[in-house]
Amino acid sequence: MSRYMTKYVLISDSTLSYSYRDFPLLDFLPCAPGDKIPARVYKFLKGPAPDVLSNGEAKYAPYAIRKIEASLLRDNPRKDIAVAHEDYLANFITDDTEIIGISTMDPLGIGPTTMSYVALFGGDLDSWVRREWDALLEKVNKVRHGKKAKLVVGGPGVWEFTILREEIEKYHFDYIVQGEMDDTISELFREISEGNIDKKMFYQGYMTYDDKFRKVLKNDDLFIARGVSERAYPSLEEIPDIVRPSMKGMVEIMRGCGVGCDFCEVTLRPLRYYPLDKIKREIEVNVAGGNDHPWLQTDEIFEYKHEKMFTPNQDALTDLFKTIMNTKGVTTTNPTHGRISIPAAFPDLIKKLSDIMKAGPNNWIGIQTGVETGSDSLALKHMPNKTMPLKIGADGSFQEIVWEGVYNETKYYWRSAFTIQVGQEQETEEDNWDSIAMINRLSNSYVNGRPFEFTVTPLVNVPLGRIKSRNLNMMLDPVQLGVYYASYRHLAKMSIRDGFRNTSGNPFTKVGTGSIISLGGELMLRVVEKVAKRNGVDIEKVKKYGMENVSEINTLNTMSRA
Ligand code: SF4
Structure with a gap:
């Protein structure tokens, strides 16, 4: 087996690395209770093991990990960084490895979709997401055993460790990192390796919310967040382009939302719209990797470059979709999220976008919408x-x-x-x-x-x-x-x-x-x-x-x- 002297090894949730037969709603399958879906059925629907490169790296990786990889590459040579396929961890986690970074979405199975099943069936927190997380961490800790590599966890699911704080001993984390870190991850990894964290740049603790949804800081040595004297989020210019293909052709088109729903954390982040050339460059990376369907990450597509409050910028939206569909190698596309009032109020815009995306009976444009109530x-x-x-x-x-x-x-x-x-x-x-x-x-x-x-x-x-x-x-x-x-x-x-x-x-x-x-x-x-x-x-x-x-x-x- 080839082994590489890899300084930084990046890994993702297994549930985000498998294709789940490319059926849209099957992505939610891991949220189901472990004892309600037989292992054989679950494994069949999960699909085959993800593609692997000849050195043991993952051919496709969740977008968040691709962003961290790209950020690290700005300050480190390629040979120091690997996005490891979970079946080939030993190729990369060696005595030279300084940090193992894992990105996670719903590690303990208390995310909203998973909890919707718990609410129905009751019982222990025993979803497939949690089973998969435990299995991954067991693999990682086994390979890491006796080596100096520090285990650092990040991603949108880290809030769960603040809730079930007492349950995380078994994972042997060194640090849990919260928030967007595109601009600071190289510095953070270096400081963690050296055991010398700059308290001005980074805050040792985490941010949470009180019952009025106001931000509250809690000191905790296991956690690292952006320093309170620093900007709370990276600027658009500080967010790098991905350099290798992401899972399911995902590319970001914007961050933040601004609609202001009172239960939503996304709305507290500043709006940052990716310019068209940046989006195109990332799509080209995915097309070169064999994916002809860009999946556009946004929490609210209809807010893209909006100028008048809450009214869609129709020119910006048509330019966006034209640019995407005119990118060489692209055949179809769809956004991740959008609100329902825009199709209600602007049918002509929806028709125009459908024409650009070549929507039809064999090409439905899937979109997630938080309608939330009647x-x-x-x-x-x-x-x-x-x-x-x-x-x-x-x-x-x-x-x-x-x-x-x-x-x-x-x-x-x-x-x-x-x-x-x-x-x-x-x-x-x-x-x-x-x-x-x-x-x-x-x-x-x-x-x-x-x-x-x-x-x-x-x-x-x-x-x-x-x-x-x-x-x-x-x-x-x-x-x-x-x-x-x-x-x-x-x-x-x-x-x-x-x-x-x-x-x-x-x-x-x-x-x-x-x-x-x-x-x-x-x-x-x-x-x-x-x-x-x-x-x-x-x-x-x-x-x-x-x-x-x-x-x-x-x-x-x-x-x-x-
Ligand atoms: S529209 Fe969606 S993303 Fe935006 S604030 Fe409301 S719930 Fe959050």
């Missing part, structure tokens, strides 16, 4: 700007705005993956009935004879204190469970419709994956129904709720748009 009062309380430039009241109810958005999205071949929350602050039963009504109406609506295309995943707001106390048995009341039931009922319908259409691979794998997804959707619905009935949910009421005037809505719309 209730006017909750939307106004927690995310008053999310419908902007439309206003709840003057431009219809929140549900009507969402309905109009999905109408235009389906019409122009966009498919939203909605999240909907239960357990929000000041939520009432009536709010959750509104959410049930919204899901039912959307699920039974049509545009030009085609059913509305969207998925909806329920998420639960779990008070952090409850995670700490590990009191994780049934957390949902009957109406909240009704929201789960309505969501999974629609998901089962979608999985039968799209399970085969969207899976990739050879025909046998396609049939296998398609069958499991269709069956999985149906089985999951049955499981949710069982839990719901056991907990007093009136299933028949949930099925019919809000459906009184659906055919009327469809007919009126067909007539008024004829």
